[in-house]
Structures are given as C-alpha cells and as structure tokens.
C-alpha cells in the first residue's frame with residue numbers, strides 16, 4: 001500500500017489557518033510597500049525633501065529589523081495567534097494614522113506603527129507553518145509563504161496608483177486600513193496556534209533566561225548559516241523594488257518608464273514562480289541548501305557585473321537576466337529560515353526566525369543607504385539627475401555585501417557539514433550538541 005502523501009496527512013484546518021496567515025502577511029507586504037508609488041503625493045502633501053521622503057522607508061525598515069528579535073521572543077512566549085492579533089491591529093492603526101496625517105511628524109509616527117505591525121506578521125506565519133505541517137511539507141509551504149506574500153507588493157503598485165489619483169490620499173489609505181478589521185475577524189475565528197490548542201504559551205522567562213535562549217540559538221552554526229544566507233540573497237531585489245531599481249533602469253540604462261515598470265513587475269513574477277521550485281529542491285535535498293544560496297549569489301554578481309561593465313546601455317535581454325537572477329534571491333533567502341528551523345528546538349523557533357530575518361533587512365538598509373550616499377557624492381549640488389557613471393559606481397556598493405556574506409555562508413556551511421555529515425543533514429537535522 002502506498003504511503004499517503006504528506007499533503008493528505010495534513011489536517012484540513014491547517015490549510016485554513018495557513019490561508020488566513022498568508023492573507024495577513026500579503027496585506028502586510030502591501031502596507032510595507034504602499035508608499036512606493038505615493039512618493040510624489042507624499043512630497044506634495046507634506047512638502048518634503050528627497051531625504052525626508054527616503055526617511056519614511058529607512059525608518060520603517062529599521063523599526064522592522066529592530067523588532068525581529070523582540071517579536072520572536074514574544075512569539076515563543078505568547079504564541080503566534082496573540083502576536084499576530086497585535087500586529088494586525090498595529091499596522092492597521094498605522095495606515096489609519098497615515099491616511100489622516102497632515103504633518104510630516106504625524107506621518108513619520110504612522111510609518112513607525114506600520115513597521116512595528118509589519119514586524120509582527122512574517123515570524124508568526126512561519127511559526128504557524130511549523131506547528132501545523134509535517135517536516136516534508138514545511139520547506140515548501142515556507143517558500144510559498146515568502147514568495148506569495150510578495151504579491152502584496154503588486155497590489156501596492158497599480159491599484160494603489162489608481163486609488164491615489166482617483167480617490168485621493170485619505171480615502172486610499174483609509175481603504176488600506178479598512179482591511180484590518182476583516183483580517184482580524186478571520187484571525188480570531190479560524191487561527192489556532194496548533195492542532196492541540198488555541199494558544200501555545202511558552203514559560204515565563206527572566207531577562208537572563210531570554211538572553212540565554214538567544215545565545216543558545218546564535219551558538220548554533222545552523223542559525224548563523226541561516227542569518228548569512230538571509231543577509232546575502234534578497235537585498236538586491238529589495239533595493240530594486242523598494243527604491244533604486246526604477247531610477248537606475250530609466251536614468252542609467254535608458255529604458256522608458258513603462259519598460260522599467262514592466263521589469264519591476266517581472267521581478268515579483270520571478271519571485272513568486274521560483275519559490276515553489278526552490279522549496280522543492282530544499283525540501284528534498286537539504287544537504288545542498290547552502291549550495292542553492294551560493295549559486296544564486298554567483299548569478300547575481302555575474303549579471304550585475306555584466307550590466308555595469310557593458311559599454312553604454314545594457315541590452316534588454318541582459319537586464320531581463322539581471323531581474324531573473326535578483327528575483328531568485330528572494331526565495332533563496334527563505335533557505336535561511338529552513339536551516340534555522342532544523343538547527344533549533346521548536347520552543348526557540350520564534351526567536352531563531354527573528355534573528356535570521358534581521359539579516360536580509362539589515363543588508364537592504366545598508367545597500368539602500370550606501371547607494372544613495374555614492375549617488376549624492378557623484379552628483380554635484382542637490383540635483384537628483386544621477387548620471388550612468390554615478391549609478392555604476394553606486395551599484396558596486398552591493399559587491400562587498402555579497403562577498404562578505406558569501407564567505408560567511410561558506411564558513412558556516414563547512415562547520416555544519418564537517419560536524420554532522422551528510423546522513424544527519426539529509427535526515428532533517430542540523431542541530432549541533
């Protein structure tokens with residue numbers, strides 16, 4: 001008799017819980033990127049300079065990255081349902097405040113709330129996945145979660161552009177905030193922390209015990225491998241989608257706004273399409289998880305080098321290759337969470353995910369800021385008419401991030417492989433000691 005598939009062994013409630021969690025994460029990504037097309041409107045509404053506008057994105061990312069470890073500890077203590085409830089309420093209040101803001105400080109405060117609420121979603125959804133699905137399905141569902149959530153960025157593009165122009169700032173962001181009560185109702189009605197109980201609470205821990213738990217997680221070479229995989233793989237795609245991709249493609253590579261916009265949409269399509277493929281590879285070949293991550297980094301370095309070294313404007317086919325390589329970086333970052341999962345016990349899953357998630361967003365902030373600094377250094381005065389030469393120098397900021405991250409990946413990959421051996425890793429564990 002053939003063994004029932006892992007999917008058939010999964011309780012039907014698992015798919016409902018995951019569906020609600022994924023919806024909340026997708027909307028959180030929408031809120032996160034909802035400023036991407038509102039830059040000009042925000043500049044006019046609050047009378048902003050370019051750096052003040054950029055502060056919205058950087059502050060939101062810093063709050064997000066800075067909250068990952070605290071949120072991970074909260075998830076281990078109070079369970080994902082409780083923390084996700086707080087996240088939905090907080091991010092919705094942030095968008096409500098942004099809709100009604102009439103001054104720059106008010107708008108900044110609202111974006112801080114958006115970053116805070118956003119920080120409480122992804123970790124909770126991954127925790128639900130590890131509680132509701134079996135070990136064979138977890139890598140694939142984790143991948144599909146991370147990739148599918150990026151569809152929220154698509155919803156923040158054309159539909160948000162239409163809403164801002166046709167409905168106006170306040171109505172557009174009030175509608176965005178209005179998704180909160182609907183998601184909250186679904187969360188409270190259908191989501192349980194695990195099949196066994198509505199709430200999976202951890203034991204109250206002193207500050208000393210909390211620090212001990214974080215030290216134990218970080219002491220695992222698999223956690224560090226996961227952190228550096230997440231640090232090295234997604235930042236180029238994040239930088240492209242969140243800020244510098246469109247100006248680079250138009251000002252440096254001479255593309256029309258429409259073609260540049262099409263390539264930015266293509267990157268999200270690549271993210272969503274490559275996720276399940278990488279999820280299958282990771283789930284069936286755990287020994288080669290870091291190999292896939294390193295291969296993605298090599299592909300990004302190669303395509304970026306070809307584009308920046310190309311005499312004059314790079315041909316469209318090469319830019320498409322660049323977008324495909326960078327798009328695969330998003331799903332490749334999910335490998336970091338899977339390595340962290342197999343390297344730690346379940347009661348540390350929240351804090352481990354939080355530690356690893358800091359990596360990608362720390363690298364993204366470094367890349368976004370570094371590129372901006374080089375562009376300003378290479379462009380006289382306060383002009384934002386950046387030259388192709390300025391962009392070539394600025395985009396090279398990514399190289400030290402890739403190289404340092406790749407060295408760290410190789411270093412911890414070798415520690416895990418030498419210590420455990422292939423049989424243990426293929427068996428699904430990379431926990432040492």
Ligand SMILES: N[C@@H](Cc1c[nH]cn1)C(=O)NCC(=O)O
Nearest residue numbers: 122146147150234271330331333
């Ligand atoms: N790198 C993303 C996940 C991803 C998967 N495919 C594209 N991106 C990530 O780590 N997300 C965390 C988050 O909170 O969005």
